[in-house]
């Protein structure tokens with residue numbers, strides 16, 4: 001348990017998304033605990049948990065990008081899908097008895113620092129700047145959607 005993988009610089013400023021990301025960082029901590037204990041069922045359960053979490057939370061992020069017509073939306077969606085496929089592949093290999101723990105934790109750490117910090121950070125600042133450029137009463141239009 002714990003949030004030692006979380007850093008403030010990963011915040012997008014969108015509370016729901018930040019909460020989803022913090023949860024992922026927490027799962028990574030749990031996964032490391034499972035690995036440290038060499039607890040294979042626990043490792044398998046954490047991989048499944050992470051996949052479920054991403055499947056459940058990616059759509060929210062994707063909908064936000066679509067809604068604000070983020071220009072890199074399609075590329076971002078592809079990155080999500082290929083990461084999920086990568087994780088599903090790890091789950092399968094783990095199920096077949098392979099030790100994927102080092103590669104998996106490495107990928108997840110890279111995901112937190114590269115995808116969340118840079119790619120999610122990019123749409124977040126795009127949307128934030130778009131809102132700001134609407135002027136002092138922009139919030140009215142945001143409120144109306």
Ligand SMILES: [Fe+2]
Nearest residue numbers: 021061116120
């Ligand atoms: Fe994200």
Ligand SMILES: [Fe+2]
Nearest residue numbers: 061080115120
């Ligand atoms: Fe993302």
